[in-house]
Amino acid sequence: MIDPHEKTSRPARTTDEPANGMMPPPIRRITLDSQPTVALPPSQDAVAIANTGDRSLAAAGRPTRGVAGPERMTISDLSVYYGDNHAVKHVSLPIRQGEVLALIGPSGCGKTTLLRTLNRLTELTGTARREGLITLDGTDIDSLEVTEHRRRVSMVFQQPNPFPMSVFDNVAYALREQGAKRPKKKVLEPYVVDALQRAGLYDEVSSNLDHPALRLSGGQQQRLCIARALAARPEVLLMDEPCSALDPKSTNVIEELIVELRKELAIVIVTHNLQQAYRVGDHVAFMYLGDLVEYGPTDDLFDNPKAARTRDYIGGAFG
Numbered sequence: 001m002i003d004p005h006e007k008t009s010r011p012a013r014t015t016d017e018p019a020n021g022m023m024p025p026p027i028r029r030i031t032l033d034s035q036p037t038v039a040l041p042p043s044q045d046a047v048a049i050a051n052t053g054d055r056s057l058a059a060a061g062r063p064t065r066g067v068a069g070p071e072r073m074t075i076s077d078l079s080v081y082y083g084d085n086h087a088v089k090h091v092s093l094p095i096r097q098g099e100v101l102a103l104i105g106p107s108g109c110g111k112t113t114l115l116r117t118l119n120r121l122t123e124l125t126g127t128a129r130r131e132g133l134i135t136l137d138g139t140d141i142d143s144l145e146v147t148e149h150r151r152r153v154s155m156v157f158q159q160p161n162p163f164p165m166s167v168f169d170n171v172a173y174a175l176r177e178q179g180a181k182r183p184k185k186k187v188l189e190p191y192v193v194d195a196l197q198r199a200g201l202y203d204e205v206s207s208n209l210d211h212p213a214l215r216l217s218g219g220q221q222q223r224l225c226i227a228r229a230l231a232a233r234p235e236v237l238l239m240d241e242p243c244s245a246l247d248p249k250s251t252n253v254i255e256e257l258i259v260e261l262r263k264e265l266a267i268v269i270v271t272h273n274l275q276q277a278y279r280v281g282d283h284v285a286f287m288y289l290g291d292l293v294e295y296g297p298t299d300d301l302f303d304n305p306k307a308a309r310t311r312d313y314i315g316g317a318f319g
């Protein structure tokens, strides 16, 4: 601590001093008000923080991890090609209820392709070809009716994409599609309210459910899209960088929602944000150029990555 009452003193002039009259700066005496603290070796959390460069992890502490339930989807030796481009290479992964699987990796490594393949959207791309097996509750997804499959395995995209209709109608959309007869608004209302509540949006929109969805903020639109997905009662929720267009506050709301939802769903989230993967992921899969380089429990992967490429990626050597 600097003592404000301490007098400064000038050292005696020596012959080495410049002759142009420039004096060296005055020496100030500094008194310490306590003994210096001895630094202890870093904890595992500190190592994780150093690896990810995120100091907020220290303040937040270690997140509580989900409890893995039954394996809902199984990916076995999956390859996806776009023409000659082998975009996903022989990937095998389990997707379990009760936990969040975070997919990380640099741009173009096949994360979105993998997610879209789980939702059977890749087959809409003319040049795409798939090999390997994906099952939902043990059944080959190719043998399931595709609309029903997409209801059970629902997807939320990077850019919020609400329909140009009211908040209510956005959430009711899937319910109306599912019913043989078009149900009345009064019948749908409790389901719409429930989905909005589960998506953490209800309090912000309850005063006017007829409000146009496109006039909501970006964070609200993304939660509306999550509510729309939840209204269809999916069993697996796929989220492709759901927070990349959002501010930190909206991101926080959605992360809390993801952690809450994992109790009832299996969730896969693609994220470029390593801190987000650490905060919400129970397992992490690191992909690089289409390969699944490493997969493991989040704390293990961040504290003790096995592959050199994973270490470099989470250490920030490449993005």
Ligand SMILES: Nc1ncnc2c1ncn2[C@@H]1O[C@H](COP(=O)(O)OP(=O)(O)OP(=O)(O)O)[C@@H](O)[C@H]1O
Binding pocket: 082, 085, 087, 105, 106, 107, 108, 109, 110, 111, 112, 113, 114, 125, 127
């Ligand atoms: N519709 C498509 N048609 C042809 N090639 C595609 C298509 N979509 C993706 N690809 C190619 O497949 C590879 C993987 O792309 P993908 O979008 O899955 O990567 P990503 O990991 O999600 O990247 P990002 O982090 O930038 O979103 C890339 O080489 C990409 O150019």
Ligand SMILES: [Mg+2]
Binding pocket: 111, 112, 113
């Ligand atoms: Mg992508």
